[in-house]
Amino acid sequence: MTFQAQQLEKGAPITGQSLLEDVSLPATAIFDSPLANNIAWMQRYADDHGAQLAPHGKTTMTPALFRRQLDAGAWGITLATAVQCAAAFEHGVARLLMANQLVGTPNMAIVADLIGRGADYCCVVDSAANVAALDRFFGERGLTLNVLIELGVPGGRCGVRDASALTALVDAIAAAPAIALCGVEGYEALIGGEHAVDRIRAYAGQLVATLHGLMDAGAFADRKPIVTAAGSQWFDLIAEAFDRVDLRERCTPVLRPGCYVVHDHRSYRDALAEVKARHPELEGNLQPALAVFAHVQSLPEPGLAVVAMGKRDISCDPDLPIPLQRHRPGEPAHALRHCATRKVMDQHTMLAIPEDADLRIGDIVSFDASHPCLTFDKWRQVLRVDDALRVLEVMPTFF
Structure with a gap:
């Protein structure tokens, strides 16, 4: 200690x-002044683009910062694990977006306790096997688990890779009475290379197209499903794809950057310079x-x-x-x-x-x-x- x-x-x-x-x-x-500036800046950016903000809490795991972000207008807090979700909930965070798969009975038990105590929780899924395990666990406890389908990219991290995998996952969720499909999730930060900007724009377009397709098919339990992505590097490209009147009227776009809260002198400084080069009108x-x-x-x-x-x-x-x-x-x-x-x-x-x-x-x-x-x-x-x-x-x- x-x-x-x-x-x-x-x-x-x-x-x-x-x-x-x-x-x-x-x-x-x-430092207090830069901290206040950063929280206000990103919240204003999300508001200006018609999106909700769910800052990624794994960056800091500091509830005092969560509270400042929520007080500034954040919709919820993003977390990566069941234990992180429990810590956030114990410190007053009611809406928890777990941008990760929920696996393992002990982790499911933590989440079941949170839901039973009133947490507004959702996680992501990318396989029928995970859906079956979650349906069995939460069904036995008489609870409903909200999930988002994760869309992946080849060579990336988790997430379904193609249309056939997506269809199989949607069918598996429809057949799972304890599972409620509430949206689509993506993670763009691993997309890189010479044409990263074009590839990220294409990926963001895929998220939106998938959401529309599932809405038209009546696949969502929620009347306003979630579409979410965006770390602290490419948030402008995701916001650009989500900033559509028809999208805002029918769903809830959510951005979830994390490191912006304290920024830095190199990695995210350089990333923000690229954002501002793409959007010279951006102030502050x-x-x-x-x-x-x-x-x-x-x-x-x-x-x-x-x-x-x-x-x-x-x-x-x-x-x-x-x-x-x-x-x-x-x-x-x-x-x-x-x-x-x-x-x-x-x-x-x-x-x-x-x-x-x-x-x-x-x-x-x-x-x-x-x-x-x-x-x-x-x-x-x-x-x-x-x-x-x-x-x-x-x-x-x-x-």
């Missing part, structure tokens, strides 16, 4: 204290909101600083941590130009620095994580801070 977690459990005061002077480091901080920006703070603990040789932060503290995928600023209590932050992460070990980061760099033992360095999703899960709690690096809130995570 981290020292911050011990302080939290003992009720020791952290709120109002200085991140640089009063908090045991390393620690992960979320997402802003990096997350950083890990750690001490310089050794300067063992010229050109090398060793920072007390490692793989247990910050993501190294797809990029090594990005050094941002040097911090000293009572002094303005100083940008770390010409510095780069050379290597990351369990508890140490090797930072290549200019030989004349103004770094001292005990200085604090802040780092960004490209693709922040894999940083949150390393922490029992994250700290919301203001521009002066005072702690505003301790936000527990639930991975």
Whole structure:
């Protein structure tokens, strides 16, 4: 358990204290102003395109952030596992979109309990075998399970691959009295290559066409079925396909990006630049909101600083941590130009620095994580801070 977690459990005061002077480091901080900007920006984007927003909660698994997203207008929260759904529900999230297959009796039991307690839950299916197992389990308990058909792509992840598999799955659901078909789901993030934009547009069109075909066939239990896709990279292309009057009148389009909430300085910065290149009229920006703070603990040789932060503290995928600023209590932050992460070990980061760099033992360095999703899960709690690096809130995570 981290020292911050011990302080939290003992009720020791952290709120109002200085991140640089009063908090045991390393620690992960979320800057309040960029956070508020990002939540408002993406909600406004969804609203402007006639879509609902169900942010992917697996990114943060931080209920305090879920609440902010819901208060800003989010339709629900997307999760990836039954355990994540249970954690979200226990913290007040009533509408749970599980963008994953529900398999395994213990996981089904968790979901059955949530449904029995009033959760508005749905998951995805892509096989008759899964449908049969779900129908048997939920039927024995007198419950109805809402599901979305997942459409996949060759070489991608889960999801039906062709029309014959789709027809077989629709027939299997129709024959399962405990299963209610409520929509169509897709995941476009694994579509890449030279013609990714055209392929994603085609895939989004396939989602919409499939939805219309199933509506015309009377396959849905819901009068307004769901159509959902969109991560934080290609959300504009999905929104573009969903932004149709006839679609909004007959169904519920749902976008589910996750990493936008804290953004970053590389992966999602570059993705947003591409979005804005496709849509130059788009106003405002997402802003990096997350950083890990750690001490310089050794300067063992010229050109090398060793920072007390490692793989247990910050993501190294797809990029090594990005050094941002040097911090000293009572002094303005100083940008770390010409510095780069050379290597990351369990508890140490090797930072290549200019030989004349103004770094001292005990200085604090802040780092960004490209693709922040894999940083949150390393922490029992994250700290919301203001521009002066005072702690505003301790936000527990639930991975």
